[in-house]
Amino acid sequence: MTTDFSYRQPGVVLTDHHFTVPLDHADPDGESIELYAREVVAGGKDPDTLPWLLYLEGGPGFGARRFVGRQAWLERALDEYRVLLLDQRGTGRSTPVSRQTLPLRGTPERQAAYLAHFRADSIVRDCEAVRPLLTGGAPWTVLGQSFGGFCATHYLSTAPEGLSAALITGGLPALDATADEVYRAAYARIERKNLAHYARYPMDVDRVRRIAAHLAETPTDLPGGHPLTVDAFRSLGILLGTGDGGHRLHYLLEDAFVPTPAGPALSDAFLEGVRAELSFAAHPLYALIHESIYAQDPAVPTAWAADRVLAEQPRFDAAATLAGDGPLLFTGESVHPWHFNTDPALVPLRETAELLAARTGWQPLYDPARLAANEVPVAAAVYHDDMYVDTAHSLRTARAIRGLRTWVTDEFEHDGVRAGGPRVLDRLLSLVRDEV
Template sequence: MVSYEIVDFFRVKDIVNYRLKFQVPLSYSGVEIPGCTVKEIYVVANITQKYDEKLHDVRVFPEAKTNLVLPEKPKIICYVQGGPGFPCGVPLSSTAFTKVLLDRGYQILFLDQRGTGLSTPLEVGTFSHLLPQINGESKEEYASRQLKFIVNFRADSIVEDYEFVRKALGIEKWSLLGQSYGGFTSFTYLSKYDTSLKEVLVTGGVPPINFSPDDVHSATYARTRERNEHYYDKYPQDKLKVRNILTYLSKNKVTLPNGGNLSVERFQQLGLLFGASGGTDHIHQLVVKFDYDLSTFGFPTYQILNEVQNDSTFDTNVIYPLFLEAIYCDGTGLGKKSSEWSSDRLRYATENTKFVFSEDSDHEVYFTGEMVYKSLYEDFAELKKFKELAYALHNNKEWSSLYDAKRLYETKVPIVSATYVYDQFVDFDLTRAVKKEVFKGNGNLKQYISSEFFHNGVRADAEKVLGSLFDLLDCEID
C-alpha cells in the first residue's frame, strides 16, 4: 500500500526528481495541544536520481509518474538541511554536491523539515490557522499554547519524520549528509536510531554537546570579532562609512519595503553574511551604496533598502530566529537551563564593547552575526507577531533530550566531519572539545580539518570537501 502522495515528478536533462508527501503526527509523544486544529501535519521529501531510461521513461514504464521507482538495492543519502527553519532546494541540475553524490551512486533525499517549504510551513498566517487564538485569551496565555505547539518542530521530531519516511519507503538503512544545523540533527538521529544508519557525513555541524547557550555564544562572538577585524583590515575606509550609516539610523526612523524597521541593530546583523565565502565583499558593497545614498540624497534609496531587507530571511523563515538559541537547549545536563536571551546578554560583556553602537565612542563598530536580540521582535514585520512566543521560548526551562552521549560514544556507525578552523557559526574549539569529551579518542568521529573554507565549504567546493570525507570513510584515516 502506497503511504505517500506524489506532489511532482519531472526530469531535467540527466536527473529526475520525485516530490513525495507524507502525513505524520504533529506530536510523536501524543501530547494534546489545547485549541490545535490538527493532530497530523505533512512533510514533503524530494528524491533526486540519475535518469535511467529503464526506470524513468514513461514510454517504457508508464507508472514512473505516479509511483516512485527505486533501484533493486537503493543507495540513499539524506541531505539534512541547515537552519533551523530552512527548506531544501530541489536540484535542477547535476552540479555541486548533488553531482558528487549522484556520481557515487547515491539517490539523494531532500526533506523539507517540518515547518519549512512544503512541509506544513510555519509563518504568521499558517500558525494562526493551525493554532488560532481563543476569544478572551491574553497574548501571554496564547504564547503558552504556541510554545507547546512549536516545540514539536525541534530536531527530535525532525528525526522522527525521517524515520517515518524511511519506513514508508521500505529502506532498511540509509546515509546522512548533515550541513550545519543538519549536522546537529544528524547527531540527534545517531542518538535515537543509529541502527537505521549506514554512515554519517557532517559539514560544519558537530553540535556543542554538553555546552550551554552562553558557552556557544561566547565563542560565536569571538569568531565574529575575528571576521570584523578581517573586514576592517581589508576595507579600512568602511570604518567611517559604517559609523555614518549607524548614526543616521539612530536618528531617523527608516522603514523597509515590507514595513519592517531598519534599526541600528538590524543593520549590524548583516554580519551574518561574513560566515560564507564572499560575505565580506558583499557587505562592503552594501555599505558603499548606503553611504553614497546618504551623501548624495540625505536618505537611503529604495534599492539599497530592498537589498538590505532581502539579505535577511528572518521574516520568511521564522523558525530560524525563534529557535536559534533553543537548538542549544538539551533536556539533559547543561541543556536544562533556559537560554535567557544569551546572545542579547553577552553583547554587553566587556570584551564585546565594539558590538554596541554609541555616538560618543570613536572606535569602529562591529557587525554582529548568528545572534538573536529582543529588538528583532520590534524591527521585523513578521516577527512582531511572535514577540510573546519568543520570550516564552527564551525563558523556557523544560526541553526534550537531543543527544545521548553514551550512545554516540558506543555507536558503530562511521561518522566523518568537515571542521572549519574559521567557521563563524560552529566554533572550531568547541567541536574539538566535543570530540575529546564525548568520543574520548575512540575514533568514532573522524575529522577533515580545513582553514581554506568558511561555513559553506560544501557549497564552495563540494568535490574537495566531500572527497575528503569519503576518503576518511574509505581509508579510515583519523
C-alpha cells in the same frame, strides 16, 4: 506516503513525496503534520539499484535547498546515490510555520507548545518514520549541513541503526554547552571576522560608521515597513560567516548613500538589498526556535541568551563605538527580542517568542555514552574558525564520538559544502570508507 509525479531538469529526474507524521511522536494517535521531500536521481540511472542519501539542511527553519540540475554537492552525490532533500517540519512545503499559519493554533501559549516539537529530536523521529517507506527498512547515509549536522549527531545518539554512514559539514555541536556558553564563544569569533573584514576592506570602517550614525539620528524604514535600526543594520554581520559573504557585504555598503534635495540619504537600492538579507519572512521558524537548539537542561530556559551575552561584550557597544573613532562591530548569527519588534514577519509572534525563551523542560539532545560506543562510520568537515559553530566545541565532540574522522580546513567558511560541494563531499566519503 504519497508520490505526486516525476519530472526532469538537466541531468536529473525529480520526484515529489509527501508523508504524514505525528506532531508529537510520543503520541502517535494524536495530531499529525505533513512532510515534503524531493527525490533526486541522475538521469539514465535506475533508482532501484541505488542506496539512499538523506540531506538535512542547516538552520533551524530552512527548507532543503532548491537545486537546479546537479549543482554543488549533488554533482558528486548523484554518481552513486538516490538523494532525498527533506523539508524539515515547519519548512518549505512541509506543514508551514509563519505569522500567517500559527494563529490557527490559537493562543500564544498553544503556539509555543506546538513549536516545542520542532527541534532535532522530532526531526530525527520524522526521518525514522519516513525511512522504512522509502528504503524498505535499509539504513541510509545522512549528510547534515550546519544544524543538519546537529540533527545527524542526535540521530547517532538515538537511532544509529537507521544509518549506514553519517557525513557532517560545519555541524558538530557541543554536547553539553549551555546557550550562554555557545554565545560567549560566538562573539569572540564574530569579532575576529569583523576585524578580518576591515583588514581586507579598510574603506568599510568609515562607511559602516557613517551609515550607523545616520540611522542613529534619522529613523529609516526598509521596503515593507521594517525599521532599520543600528542593531538591525549590525546584524548584517551574519554574512561574514560564508565564503563570499564579506565581499557581498562590501558591495552592499559601497553605494549606501545618494544625494537628494534634502541632503545625503540611504538609497532605495541599498535599503532593498538590506531588506533581502535581514527579513525573516522566508524562514520565521529560524528566529522562533534558534536558541532552543542549544537548550538541554530541563530546569534552565534560554532566556534570550544571545542578547544577554551581547550585553557583556563592551567592544560590541554601538553607542560607545560611535562616540569614539574605532570600527563598529557587526553582530552575527543571533536572535534578539528587538527582532520581534521590527520585522513585520515576526512582530505578531512576539508573545510566542517570549514564551519559548522562558520555557523550561527542554530535554537533552545527545547521549554521550551511546556516542562513545558508536559503530556507524562518521566523517565531519570542521571549518577552522567557523563563525557559526565553534571549532573547539566541534573538535571536543569529535573526540567523544567513537570512530569519527575529521577534516579540519581553513579553505572554506561555514558554507563549504555549497561553495566546494563535490570536493567536500568526496573527501567525507573517502574518510568514512577509510580511503584516505
